Amino acid sequence: MAEAIFWLCLLLPVYAYLGYPLLVALLAQASRPRPSPASAEPPTVSVIVAAHNEAEHIGAKLRTLLGQDYPGERLQILVASDGSTDATVAEALASGDPRIEVLELPRQGKAAALNAAAARARGEILVFTDADNRWMPDCLGELMRAFADPQVGAAGGHIEILDGGPHLGLGDQLYRRYETWLRRAESRAGCLVAVDGALLALRRELFRPVPAEANDDFFLSTCAPAAGRRIQFAERARVLDRGVDEAGKQFRRRLRVTVGGLQSLACRRALMNPLRHGRYAIALLSHKLLRRLAPLLLIPLLASNLWLWDAGAFYRMLLLAQLGGYALALAGLLDRGRRLPKPFRLAAFLLVTLAGMTLGLWQFLRGQRYSLWTPQQNR
Structure with a gap:
C-alpha cells in the first residue's frame, strides 16, 4: 500500500509540472503554423483598468495607454475605481483626455468593477489590464493582430519581469518564464488554457459577467473556449x-490565486469534458486542476517514502533528496542577508508557493472565498 501511495503521489506532480508541458511541446512541434490573415481595419478597443487606491500608479499607467501606437479615435479607456479612498480618481481625471472615462464605484470588489466598466464599453474588443504595469508603445497594436483571425476569441500578451528582487523575486521571474514557454506551446497546439490578467483581450460579444469569487483573468479568458473560439498568445x-x-506577499498571492482558481474551475467545469472540448479539456485538467492538487500530494509522498526506507536504495535516495530540498528551502527563507547562492532562494520560492497552494486548497474545500481585493498587499 505504501508503495502504491508513493508512486501515485510522485507521478501526478511529475506529470503536472513536467510530463504535460513536454506533451504540449511535442503537439506544438507537430502542429502546422496557422497562416496569418490579411490585416483588416484596426478594431475599436475599450481598455479597462480596475483600480483600488492606485494613485501612485494610475497616472503613469494612463500615459502609457495614451501613448500607444494605435489610432486614437478607435480607443476608449475606462478606469473603474473600486471604492478608492486615496487620489486615484483625481489622478485619473487629471489628464483631461476625452478618451478616458472614470467610474467612481462603491467598494464591491474587482469583479464588480470590471463588470461595471464592461457595461460602459463601446469597443469591439475589451482589453483588461492592471494599474501598476507598463505597456510597450506597440503593445496594443501587436495584441490586436490576433483578432484578424475570426476563430480567435481572446488573446494575451507577454509579461516580462525586469526586476525580480534579491530574494523570492528570482523564483517569481523564472516561474513567469516557464509559464511563458508553456503558453507559447499551448497556443501553437491550439489549447491555450488562459492568459495573464496584466494584458488580456476579449471580443465584446463573448464577455460574460465575472463572478465575485472567481479569478477574473481565468474566467474572462475562458469566455472564448466556452463559445467555441480559441485563445491566442x-x-x-x-x-x-x-x-x-x-x-509573506508571495504566500498570500498564491493562496488567493488558488482559492479563486478552484472556484473558477467550478464555474467552468463544463469545459473539462474531453468529449465536448477535446484537447482543450485535457489541457485545462492538466494545467489548472492537477497542478493545484499536486502540492497536497507532497505530504503523503514524504510519509510513504519514510515508510519505504528499507525497500531499497532508490527510496532512500529519494527521501534524502526530499529532505535536502526542504532544508535548502528553509535555509533560503531564513537567509535575510541574501548571502546564500541562488538555489537556496529558488527552493524558498517553491516552498512558499507550494505552501500557499496547499492552504488555498484547504480553504477552498472549507468554503473560504475572497471577493474583495487589496492589490498593494501582494506587491
Whole structure:
C-alpha cells in the first residue's frame, strides 16, 4: 500500500509540472503554423483598468495607454475605481483626455468593477489590464493582430519581469518564464488554457459577467473556449511588470490565486469534458486542476517514502533528496542577508508557493472565498 501511495503521489506532480508541458511541446512541434490573415481595419478597443487606491500608479499607467501606437479615435479607456479612498480618481481625471472615462464605484470588489466598466464599453474588443504595469508603445497594436483571425476569441500578451528582487523575486521571474514557454506551446497546439490578467483581450460579444469569487483573468479568458473560439498568445505584445519578492506577499498571492482558481474551475467545469472540448479539456485538467492538487500530494509522498526506507536504495535516495530540498528551502527563507547562492532562494520560492497552494486548497474545500481585493498587499 505504501508503495502504491508513493508512486501515485510522485507521478501526478511529475506529470503536472513536467510530463504535460513536454506533451504540449511535442503537439506544438507537430502542429502546422496557422497562416496569418490579411490585416483588416484596426478594431475599436475599450481598455479597462480596475483600480483600488492606485494613485501612485494610475497616472503613469494612463500615459502609457495614451501613448500607444494605435489610432486614437478607435480607443476608449475606462478606469473603474473600486471604492478608492486615496487620489486615484483625481489622478485619473487629471489628464483631461476625452478618451478616458472614470467610474467612481462603491467598494464591491474587482469583479464588480470590471463588470461595471464592461457595461460602459463601446469597443469591439475589451482589453483588461492592471494599474501598476507598463505597456510597450506597440503593445496594443501587436495584441490586436490576433483578432484578424475570426476563430480567435481572446488573446494575451507577454509579461516580462525586469526586476525580480534579491530574494523570492528570482523564483517569481523564472516561474513567469516557464509559464511563458508553456503558453507559447499551448497556443501553437491550439489549447491555450488562459492568459495573464496584466494584458488580456476579449471580443465584446463573448464577455460574460465575472463572478465575485472567481479569478477574473481565468474566467474572462475562458469566455472564448466556452463559445467555441480559441485563445491566442500574442508574444510581441509586451508588458513590463515586477516580481513579488517578499515571502509573506508571495504566500498570500498564491493562496488567493488558488482559492479563486478552484472556484473558477467550478464555474467552468463544463469545459473539462474531453468529449465536448477535446484537447482543450485535457489541457485545462492538466494545467489548472492537477497542478493545484499536486502540492497536497507532497505530504503523503514524504510519509510513504519514510515508510519505504528499507525497500531499497532508490527510496532512500529519494527521501534524502526530499529532505535536502526542504532544508535548502528553509535555509533560503531564513537567509535575510541574501548571502546564500541562488538555489537556496529558488527552493524558498517553491516552498512558499507550494505552501500557499496547499492552504488555498484547504480553504477552498472549507468554503473560504475572497471577493474583495487589496492589490498593494501582494506587491
